[in-house]
Amino acid sequence: MIEIEIGLALIAIMAGLVLAGVPIGIGLVFLSFIGIGLIRENWDLAGRLLALASYAAISDYLFATIPLFVLMGLLVSVSDVGKDTFEVAQHLLRRLRGGLGMATVLANAVFGAVTGISIASAAVFTKVAVPQMMRFGYTPRFAVGCVAGSSILGMLIPPSLLLIIYGVLAEVSIGRLFLAGIVPGLVMAAGFMLMIWLLATFRPDWVQPVSATVAPPPEETARSLLMKSVPITTLIALVLGGLYSGYFTPTEAGAVGAFGALVIALVRRRLNLQKFWRILVETGFVSVGILFLLIAASMYSRMLTMAGIPASIADLIQALGLGVYGFLFVYILFVLLLGMIIDSSSILLIVTPIAAPIAMAFNLDLIHFGIITVIAVEVGLLTPPFGIGAFAVKATLNDRRIGLETIFAGCIPFIVVMLLVLALIVAVPGLTLMFN
């Protein structure tokens, strides 16, 4: 079983390279090439597989809409829609301890209804919420952790790129998956807010060691609140309304949402040609980072498949002869481990085709199983060394004083809540099947 040893060795080397600071995509392509060359003893073949994957791995309508979700996020940010949403939430929660943190969660939950990818939420709220929280004496660690942590709501609350990918792989209705994500998304948001309140009350040093010394935010009137709620409400109505009344598909929501955000930005006079160009260029930089990672991750997972890693793990899980909860436990653990080293869509590509038939054999509903899978996968957005949610915050923040390790540390309480909610959803399938 020499292939498996090569595969395992390359996983270890990958972790080392990432920690050493090699650009992650390039490191993955490099290891894929080495791995395939060694496993097949054919370096031409390894090169051809790289070329094939470069051309085909992300050549899909689904991936094509990623830049459009990013564009929507940046437009929402520049037209202050994100900021307004945040300020409304801030006002509503102003009397609670940790209110700004809760406002970030709430705003993310609302924003999650229009965006399909978490990094869009992370990009928007890094710019909107982090400076605000730090102004009010929140620790940088908590502020960035809060933004990264609550950004996962963007892919749990529909529309969601991960749910689309899972639906395609497991051959279950994406519409039903979307409905199934609503309640867990709301439970997750509530869990985050409760955790923030508990932390702010019992461990204020972690959240907000010094109380605000700056002037409180301007008093909101009913009118100002209304005015600030109109843009996000319009955008949600456009995206969700259009989706559920059949004007467009979940895949098309990114384009329609971006277009809607563009119109809002124009109406609010926040955009000239120069600024729009700047946003488009930034969209390109953010998306190429993500999409190239997806290409590289696809090469890497193909290499692991050639090494027989997923197959032997499936064999292992089957050989353990577990019951349904034992299986779910091992499965979730496996997804969490994968989440530390590869990206979310690659995890889905690797585990779903193997795990879905096993889940069916255990009489698990594939919709329920999908939500379990997606939450477990999303934890990986926040875990080092490869945590794309933390990377997105870091990339948007562009501040050398706040390192990746600070962001990862800030995510820990959010990961704890995610695991608790995950356990709850495993125990109570009804939470996902309410609308089905």
Add this chain to the structure above:
Amino acid sequence: MAELDSISDAAQEEAARPPRDAFGLTLWLLNSLGTLMIAAMMVLIVSDVVGRSFFNAPLDGVAEISAKLIVAIVFLQLPAAIHWQRMTRADMFLNRLAARSPRAAQALEAVFAAIGVFVFWVIFDATLPQFLDSWEQAEFFGVQGVWTLPTWPIRLAILVGCAGAALASLMQVAMGLKRAFTGQPA
């Protein structure tokens, strides 16, 4: 914390302006082409939605064209992302190393960049025959009799992107080595 905003705003503004040097300008133009394609894709999809929903006249091939365009977009923008160091990475270790030994950090940067030169050369080399095939055999995508488009421009974009990415990485190798030897900070 207003400077948090201004830092990334300044970086964004700089990226949006065409640079002066020929190599930088070339990469900037490739990147801009990809950027325009993103905007075009938004227009294309929204037109399809509107045409289908309100005029019973969908645009043919939007899904397939977007699926191919995205590949071209990524590879056209890759060289710029590498050149302006926007590739995602974990810099904790490098930052600490740079604080203790800037020369070692620069040498390590050169090694990482060399890996980039290597992988983009490999992809370029393996894509070249595919490009020639697609050109000679007039390979297309789409549906015969409805609409078809050639695939060679997409493969050409991969070639151009890999060449640009390899060159951008090569410049970083040179830069890293120079700084490692002279001890000049980044």
Add this chain to the structure above:
Amino acid sequence: QTQINITIAASHPTTIAWIWAMQQALMPAVNQALENTRFRIRWREAFGGTLYRFTETRNAVKDGITDVGFVGTLWEGSAMPLQNVTYFTPFATDNLRLQVDVMEKMTAEMPEMQKAWTDNNMVYLGTCGTETYDLWTTFPVRTVDDLRNRKISAPGVSATWLGGTGAVPVNGALTTYYTDIQTGVSEGTMSFPSGIFPVRVHEVAKYITKVNIGCMYVGGIGMNRQTFNRLDPVVQAAFRTGGKAYTAALTNRVLETSEANMKEMVEKGAELSVLPAAERQRWVDGLPDIAGDWARTNEGRGQPAKKVLAAYMDGLRAGGATPGRAWTA
């Protein structure tokens, strides 16, 4: 004892009949054929798209990324156009066994058909086809006019089958039909029972109208030519046997599943009807010259499409079928 490593892969999971038959018919048949020989195959399975996506099925076998693979020629309109003759001759036959037979014979005996596989560095082993296409809609279809201005999920070449009906073809994929129809992005689709049943479209489009748009040749099992040539003749023969077993098992499976699935859909409340013969003929007569256009386009690209078209139609007639339209070029 000689152990041979063979990678067998597919872009889709084994829950789909096309791939199921690789694991449940081809592999056991090869193993069995080698039972009393000194050869053993050590299979390395990579089903479910973990090694490559559906757009790469030809390249994956051609380049040796897998040794044996399911090749969907329906996705290879550019590189293997002649294999797609069935998609451009709709309403030709609902006899899957006959169609599989005709296509397998043409592939074996016509150098023009054989060439597509050889040129792509592959050895052809087995054949894959679907049962006939029908309509699943949110509204009853009694005449062709009922389709006018209706949005029908019909991606790719199937859009041409709606030519002349006034229906609006909408893009999508098997996995998006349910949502698309449920929300109103489209109002129905053309499909076949064994394909559509697992995605439960009958829950949202309960009117099933038997139209008999025809069976379609999807592709087949290809083996990398270098891998094949390196094998001992005994092992080569075993793979040929495996390919035959694949074709037979798959065709049986598709027909059985199709019948069972249709029955279950009706039991669960779908309303089954048959489009009257005269209306079907109106639909057929209203179609543009799909096959002729296809043949002329490909002749222009240096492909002997006219000859293949004629051979296919003649083969069907010789087998006793009466195509709804005498497609010629």
